[in-house]
Amino acid sequence: MESADLRLETARDVVVAHLEGELDLSNARGVGEAIRRDLSNDARALVVDLTGVTYLDSAAIHVLYRLHTRLHERAQRLWIVVAADTPVAATLGLAGVLTSLPTAPSVEAALRALGDAVEDG
Amino acid sequence: MTGAQDAPGPGAGQVLLHPRGVAEVAPPSGQLAALYRLSDPGLSELSLEPLLDELLRRVREILDVDTVAVLLLEPEGTHLRATAAKGIEEEVEQGVRVPVGRGFAGRIAAHRAPVAIRDLSRADVVNPILRQKGICSMLGVPLIAEGRLVGVLHVGSLVPRVFDEQAAALLEIAAVRVAPAIERAQVLEALEHEHRGAVALQRSLLPGRLPQLLGAELFARYLPSRDLVGGDWYDVIELADGRIGLTIGDVAGHGVRAATLMGELRTGMRAYALEHHSPAEVLGRVDRLLHSLQGEGMATAGYGVVDLDAASMRFAWAGHPPPLLIAAGRTRTLDVTPAPPLGVVPYARFPETEVALGPDDAIVLYTDGLVERRGESLDVGLERLTATADELAGSSIEDLTHELVERLVGTAGTADDIAILAVRIPRQPTRLELQLPADPAVLAPVRRALRRWLAQWDPGPDDAFAITLATAEACTNAVEHAHSPGPASFALSASHEDGTVTVTVADRGAWRAPRGRHRGRGLALMHDVMDEVDVERSEDGSTVRLRRRLGS
Numbered sequence: 001m002e003s004a005d006l007r008l009e010t011a012r013d014v015v016v017a018h019l020e021g022e023l024d025l026s027n028a029r030g031v032g033e034a035i036r037r038d039l040s041n042d043a044r045a046l047v048v049d050l051t052g053v054t055y056l057d058s059a060a061i062h063v064l065y066r067l068h069t070r071l072h073e074r075a076q077r078l079w080i081v082v083a084a085d086t087p088v089a090a091t092l093g094l095a096g097v098l099t100s101l102p103t104a105p106s107v108e109a110a111l112r113a114l115g116d117a118v119e120d121g
Numbered sequence: 122m123t124g125a126q127d128a129p130g131p132g133a134g135q136v137l138l139h140p141r142g143v144a145e146v147a148p149p150s151g152q153l154a155a156l157y158r159l160s161d162p163g164l165s166e167l168s169l170e171p172l173l174d175e176l177l178r179r180v181r182e183i184l185d186v187d188t189v190a191v192l193l194l195e196p197e198g199t200h201l202r203a204t205a206a207k208g209i210e211e212e213v214e215q216g217v218r219v220p221v222g223r224g225f226a227g228r229i230a231a232h233r234a235p236v237a238i239r240d241l242s243r244a245d246v247v248n249p250i251l252r253q254k255g256i257c258s259m260l261g262v263p264l265i266a267e268g269r270l271v272g273v274l275h276v277g278s279l280v281p282r283v284f285d286e287q288a289a290a291l292l293e294i295a296a297v298r299v300a301p302a303i304e305r306a307q308v309l310e311a312l313e314h315e316h317r318g319a320v321a322l323q324r325s326l327l328p329g330r331l332p333q334l335l336g337a338e339l340f341a342r343y344l345p346s347r348d349l350v351g352g353d354w355y356d357v358i359e360l361a362d363g364r365i366g367l368t369i370g371d372v373a374g375h376g377v378r379a380a381t382l383m384g385e386l387r388t389g390m391r392a393y394a395l396e397h398h399s400p401a402e403v404l405g406r407v408d409r410l411l412h413s414l415q416g417e418g419m420a421t422a423g424y425g426v427v428d429l430d431a432a433s434m435r436f437a438w439a440g441h442p443p444p445l446l447i448a449a450g451r452t453r454t455l456d457v458t459p460a461p462p463l464g465v466v467p468y469a470r471f472p473e474t475e476v477a478l479g480p481d482d483a484i485v486l487y488t489d490g491l492v493e494r495r496g497e498s499l500d501v502g503l504e505r506l507t508a509t510a511d512e513l514a515g516s517s518i519e520d521l522t523h524e525l526v527e528r529l530v531g532t533a534g535t536a537d538d539i540a541i542l543a544v545r546i547p548r549q550p551t552r553l554e555l556q557l558p559a560d561p562a563v564l565a566p567v568r569r570a571l572r573r574w575l576a577q578w579d580p581g582p583d584d585a586f587a588i589t590l591a592t593a594e595a596c597t598n599a600v601e602h603a604h605s606p607g608p609a610s611f612a613l614s615a616s617h618e619d620g621t622v623t624v625t626v627a628d629r630g631a632w633r634a635p636r637g638r639h640r641g642r643g644l645a646l647m648h649d650v651m652d653e654v655d656v657e658r659s660e661d662g663s664t665v666r667l668r669r670r671l672g673s
Contacts, residue, residue, distance in 0.1 A: 022563060024561070025561040026377075026561035055568065057590070057597060057643075058642040058643040058646055061595060062642065087586045090586060091590060091646070094646055094649045095646065
């Protein structure tokens with residue numbers, strides 16, 4: 001199995017999942033389950049930080065979409081952080097993630113957007 | 122013959138014979154000579170089984186008896202166990218055990234004196250086999266070596282016979298001559314058993330099987346010492362990002378302690394390596410680990426990280442013989458910045474060195490048993506190793522390893538144990554052909570192997586990304602679809618012609634239509650990034666053919 005490191009961090013009521021390494025069929029589902037296991041019902045949103053991910057495949061994209069569906073059912077929001085012009089951004093673009101899920105170029109930008117959303121709401 | 126019925130004398134019908142000096146009753150000279158030969162130096166070098174066999178054969182012939190048997194005292198000293206027999210082989214086959222002090226043999230052992238039975242039907246015997254065989258008369262003597270009881274030797278006759286003092290004296294001569302040899306053989310056998318146990322322990326502490334790695338050929342051997350248990354080890358650790366950790370080491374000293382310390386150090390190095398520490402850091406940590414372990418211990422060791430993408434090895438060495446590099450047919454030992462062995466100097470530092478590896482270059486790690494000879498400096502051994510490896514340039518990694526051992530150590534066994542580990546990074550083939558297990562764990566190594574193969578065609582970053590992604594998706598499909606009894610596999614081939622790369626991935630699984638909203642995504646990605654995608658599905662499996670023109 002390819003090793004991908006997962007580090008969870010909570011900023012107020014937002015959980016940030018920092019991922020590093022390569023995500024594929026061998027580990028994507030496990031990573032998705034680990035994130036969901038540690039995501040409390042109190043959390044308002046989840047930010048999945050793919051900045052440190054160097055490769056992801058359709059299995060990982062499948063997990064991202066499933067996370068989105070599960071969170072949506074619990075009225076929680078999902079943001080994806082991905083740096084522009086990287087192979088990972090290219091794959092996400094091809095799979096429609098960039099146009100169908102909220103994305104930000106950095107964790108700070110995602111948190112800011114989420115904060116604005118609270119103020120707006 | 123003297124009847125001695127006083128307690129604690131022998132049981133009914135048994136006659137306790139007074140032990141006598143051999144000289145008191147002189148047997149015929151020819152028989153005596155044959156019995157004296159039981160202490161031949163040649164005989165005393167036999168291991169236990171052939172020694173007893175020879176003893177029984179001679180005794181049976183000289184005393185002209187029908188049965189002869191040896192029961193040896195068990196280590197606990199409470200029972201005798203039938204160990205060898207002629208004429209009453211059942212005794213051994215059935216594993217007859219007689220308590221010391223009871224029955225015929227037990228009384229001989231307890232009294233350390235010969236016992237004769239004239240009529241077995243009237244005697245008190247423990248072992249029913251003696252009666253079942255129809256033995257009428259018996260004579261037995263103790264086997265005593267340097268005052269210690271070793272066992273009992275007895276003979277029997279199927280016809281009534283009076284075993285007189287002369288017969289007893291003859292049997293005693295045989296017993297006296299052979300008892301020390303039996304004891305020696307027993308001790309050696311126990312040591313041999315212990316040695317085998319320790320060698321088995323040593324082997325169990327070494328890797329069972331080396332990992333199968335794409336892009337690297339590996340081969341290792343461990344040769345135990347002829348007489349001693351050693352503490353040599355090797356290990357191969359699959360690290361992330363296409364890197365391979367190689368360890369080699371040698372715990373000072375011999376025996377089970379050296380072997381167990383070896384196990385601890387190998388595990389320690391593996392654990393630190395898996396945390397992705399640098400070679401210097403891995404050796405530094407395992408050095409502190411060794412200092413922290415109770416008792417004194419010292420080991421020489423080396424740790425190298427082979428980077429398949431960068432085609433290089435970065436290594437640090439702790440007082441260990443230098444690695445060998447066979448590059449472009451020329452062999453040399455690598456320059457190692459000197460550092461102390463592990464467990465010697467507190468807070469020792471282990472400088473790192475890096476070496477570039479060309480196509481088909483090989484690295485050999487080994488322990489000193491391969492090069493060291495008594496009374497010779499290590500430099501001479503290293504020169505011999507280098508010269509021998511030079512002669513073997515071009516052979517496979519497996520042949521190289523076997524031949525180095527064969528030519529440097531021979532087949533007669535080795536005084537010191539030897540560990541040898543060789544790795545080669547083969548030249549990239551023009552056409553890549555891989556047979557792969559249908560296991561998700563194979564996907565990351567396949568992506569790296571494909572990228573390294575692609576590099577020779579000088580692709581742009583977009584080409585490399587597209588071809589890797591599409592191939593990986595095809596492989597993911599193959600892994601998911603492969604169903605077959607037993608371990609399933611799939612085939613990957615990649616070729617380049619006129620600026621176009623063609624990749625074929627074929628599995629033997631039944632094609633399953635994409636399920637759910639997202640399941641067709643892999644195929645969609647392939648279409649997005651490749652010029653051509655053909656999928657052939659049949660009963661026997663599916664084949665995906667991908668094409669992309671480089672620079673398009």
